[in-house]
Amino acid sequence: MSELISLKITALRENLAKVFEFIQDNLNNCDIPKKAIRQIKLCVEEIYMNIANYAYNPKTGEARMHIQMQNNEQYINIIIQFEDNGIPYDPTTKPDPDTSKTNIDNIPIGGLGIYLVKNTMDNIKYERKNNTNILTIEKNVETERK
Amino acid sequence: MHFEKSSDGLSMTVKLSGEIDSINAPNLEEELLHKIDTVKNLTFDMKNLEYLSSAGLRVLLATQKLMKSKEGNMIIKNVNDEVMDIFKVTGFIRLFTIEH
Numbered sequence: 001m002s003e004l005i006s007l008k009i010t011a012l013r014e015n016l017a018k019v020f021e022f023i024q025d026n027l028n029n030c031d032i033p034k035k036a037i038r039q040i041k042l043c044v045e046e047i048y049m050n051i052a053n054y055a056y057n058p059k060t061g062e063a064r065m066h067i068q069m070q071n072n073e074q075y076i077n078i079i080i081q082f083e084d085n086g087i088p089y090d091p092t093t094k095p096d097p098d099t100s101k102t103n104i105d106n107i108p109i110g111g112l113g114i115y116l117v118k119n120t121m122d123n124i125k126y127e128r129k130n131n132t133n134i135l136t137i138e139k140n141v142e143t144e145r146k
Numbered sequence: 147m148h149f150e151k152s153s154d155g156l157s158m159t160v161k162l163s164g165e166i167d168s169i170n171a172p173n174l175e176e177e178l179l180h181k182i183d184t185v186k187n188l189t190f191d192m193k194n195l196e197y198l199s200s201a202g203l204r205v206l207l208a209t210q211k212l213m214k215s216k217e218g219n220m221i222i223k224n225v226n227d228e229v230m231d232i233f234k235v236t237g238f239i240r241l242f243t244i245e246h
Binding site: 013014016017020035038039041042045046061098100104105107112113115119120130 | 168203207232233
């Protein structure tokens with residue numbers, strides 16, 4: 001198990017670039033295919049923006065992120081955990097948007113983000129502990145090493 | 147982002163490049179709304195688009211709805227595998243006209 005790498009940041013929308021930097025710096029040199037990095041980035045954006053937009057609204061507060069990677073023979077297990085001390089919010093219980101409809105007027109504009117996370121990651125888990133929202137996402141990624 | 151309008155103003159191609167995320171998606175929406183007023187045939191060329199988050203998807207969906215309301219067409223072309231994956235996962239692949 002790799003060491004835990006953490007980022008503590010003020011949960012502002014404009015800090016998304018710093019969050020991306022943190023993800024890319026830590027995943028780029030680990031034999032992880034670019035495609036997987038982009039998928040992870042996509043999920044991190046959704047979760048971080050939820051915190052930045054809603055957790056402390058209208059005030060602001062802190063967001064914390066932790067990355068842990070475990071290198072196995074064929075794949076790397078990546079666990080990313082998000083913490084905030086805002087209002088209790090469990091995105092995993094949000095109903096999926098119904099995009100099976102063929103009439104575009106019936107498709108809701110919101111709710112897509114967490115749906116993408118659920119469908120892209122191998123695991124997503126929410127906990128509320130000590131006034132903290134803890135959302136953990138996990139993905140097993142095949143390494144590029146031959 | 148690059149806009150190319152035909153001489154008669156009825157067709158427009160928008161070349162998207164780089165990354166569309168939560169921070170710049172509102173700018174894209176704003177720019178689009180100002181420029182597609184008279185456009186009947188809108189094409190998004192995604193050849194150089196590397197990243198599209200749900201914020202960008204929302205802009206595409208809103209644009210599709212707008213084009214439909216004025217009986218126009220919207221086509222998306224040159225979609226790379228990763229962006230296509232996002233269209234598949236979200237079911238948007240059925241909603242958009244994607245040209246291969």
